[in-house]
Amino acid sequence: MNMSAFQAVVIGASAGGTTALQKILAMLPGNFPLPVIVAQHVHPHQESAARIYKDIGLLKIKDGDEKEAIQPGFVYFAPPNYHLLIENDHTLSLSIDPKVHYARPSVDVLFESAADAYRAALIGIILGGANQDGAMGLLRVGQYGGLTIVQYPGEAEVCFMPRAAIETANPQYVLPVKKIISLLIEITTQHLDEAAHAR
Amino acid sequence: MNPEEIEKIELDLFLDALNWRYGYDFRNYARASVRRRARQILAKSGMKHLSDLIPKLLHDEQFAVHAINEFSITVTEMFRDPTFFKTVRQTIAPYLKTYPFIKIWVAGCATGEEVYSLAVLLQEEGLYDRVKIYATDFNTDALKKAVDGIYALKDIQLYTGNYQKAGGRQAFSDYFLAEYNSAIIDQALKSNIFFANHNLVTDGAFHEVQAIFCRNVFIYFDRSLQNRVAKVFAESLTHGGFLCLGSKESIEFSPVFDQFKVIDAGQRIYQKKV
Numbered sequence A: 001m002n003m004s005a006f007q008a009v010v011i012g013a014s015a016g017g018t019t020a021l022q023k024i025l026a027m028l029p030g031n032f033p034l035p036v037i038v039a040q041h042v043h044p045h046q047e048s049a050a051r052i053y054k055d056i057g058l059l060k061i062k063d064g065d066e067k068e069a070i071q072p073g074f075v076y077f078a079p080p081n082y083h084l085l086i087e088n089d090h091t092l093s094l095s096i097d098p099k100v101h102y103a104r105p106s107v108d109v110l111f112e113s114a115a116d117a118y119r120a121a122l123i124g125i126i127l128g129g130a131n132q133d134g135a136m137g138l139l140r141v142g143q144y145g146g147l148t149i150v151q152y153p154g155e156a157e158v159c160f161m162p163r164a165a166i167e168t169a170n171p172q173y174v175l176p177v178k179k180i181i182s183l184l185i186e187i188t189t190q191h192l193d194e195a196a197h198a199r
Numbered sequence B: 001m002n003p004e005e006i007e008k009i010e011l012d013l014f015l016d017a018l019n020w021r022y023g024y025d026f027r028n029y030a031r032a033s034v035r036r037r038a039r040q041i042l043a044k045s046g047m048k049h050l051s052d053l054i055p056k057l058l059h060d061e062q063f064a065v066h067a068i069n070e071f072s073i074t075v076t077e078m079f080r081d082p083t084f085f086k087t088v089r090q091t092i093a094p095y096l097k098t099y100p101f102i103k104i105w106v107a108g109c110a111t112g113e114e115v116y117s118l119a120v121l122l123q124e125e126g127l128y129d130r131v132k133i134y135a136t137d138f139n140t141d142a143l144k145k146a147v148d149g150i151y152a153l154k155d156i157q158l159y160t161g162n163y164q165k166a167g168g169r170q171a172f173s174d175y176f177l178a179e180y181n182s183a184i185i186d187q188a189l190k191s192n193i194f195f196a197n198h199n200l201v202t203d204g205a206f207h208e209v210q211a212i213f214c215r216n217v218f219i220y221f222d223r224s225l226q227n228r229v230a231k232v233f234a235e236s237l238t239h240g241g242f243l244c245l246g247s248k249e250s251i252e253f254s255p256v257f258d259q260f261k262v263i264d265a266g267q268r269i270y271q272k273k274v
């Protein structure tokens, strides 16, 4: 696998993935070279997840805006009650299409559009949650040659989402959160090294 | 060429066919969402390729209606984003009170929930009797439902919560008649609403309206289409008239933006300069 080729990370979770998500956001270094785009199931009237996680870690955390250009150094959250999609030109789109698996934002919707936009250059991660949303999306990420990672269900607060993703998408990695973080860092430092080398 | 590049050509052809044959132009809609809908249409059809559906699209009007409905997302709620409606009550209603006659345009009204919410609000502000509301959409099926004003009773619970959060002053149930599993909108609320077919891609401006509500429609458009529609809205408003967009939408990128001032940035309320 060519580790240097990644361009973005997408993460899916529901309320049951909050702790894992917090850990990841807290541990990623400020110079993490890939943009991170997150769909987490939240109540439609809840304040935005971006605000809840705002002061965690070194990356800039915000709600994704429509037509916003995706940039490294940022973590974009789907706003409550909107689906977040990625266009092929690597900008964000929002929609209020019907819920998918009772969820808006839906992880499937984000992952499927991300897979189209980034193809093999995408890392997809499914964390804890109580819903099968995300399983089909992760399958799509894998089909396009992207890297697929699922949180080890034994560790997740709510393990239905990771289990469904494992069954459907047969991911390359099933790991506890700590290992997911070190894998991300390892892949991307290699990325930096290779970039430096190429220069 | 990989399969997705071929799919992209097929989607372009499909959208061209829909436009040339029926005049519904989705070519300047945000592509990721359109592609998702197209894949769903394909999955339901049992065909293998989107291009297989083009002959059917051209010759089977029934199927074309189905496709158009799939592409126009009519998801809506009553008092969606209660804080927005509360702000309308506080900032726009007092201004409208200074006019003897008021014209309002609700563009992209879908199945009507939003326009009836507005009617309730105007009624409670004592404005309903001097208002004419033009509620438009290009989806004929949605418009029919809007005219009927019959909604599922089970949704009313959510709507009641929204209504109260939006500063509603009465029992929400006063505004409809409950029958079996349906809530039927009170006839009195309908009297000043005029539903009409209007396509934001191709049709022109209204004249001298004091407020335009166009919420959760821009998110589906690309920049060029957003610009076109922003211009139509600027032309339609009287000086001092209000433009209200959805919570995630804006006109700040648009060339007509300098004709507006921002009244409430968070709620996306703009006012055309005097």
Ligand SMILES: C[S@@+](CC[C@H](N)C(=O)[O-])C[C@H]1O[C@@H](n2cnc3c(N)ncnc32)[C@H](O)[C@@H]1O
Binding pocket: A096, B072, B073, B074, B075, B076, B077, B080, B107, B108, B109, B110, B111, B114, B136, B137, B138, B139, B142, B198, B199, B200, B201, B214, B215, B216, B217, B220, B246
């Ligand atoms: C997601 S709904 C929003 C409904 C409502 N305004 C709300 O915020 O709850 C979008 C609506 O825009 C309509 N729409 C999309 N493109 C349109 C166009 N070109 N002309 C008129 N209406 C359009 C759709 O048919 C749909 O009813």
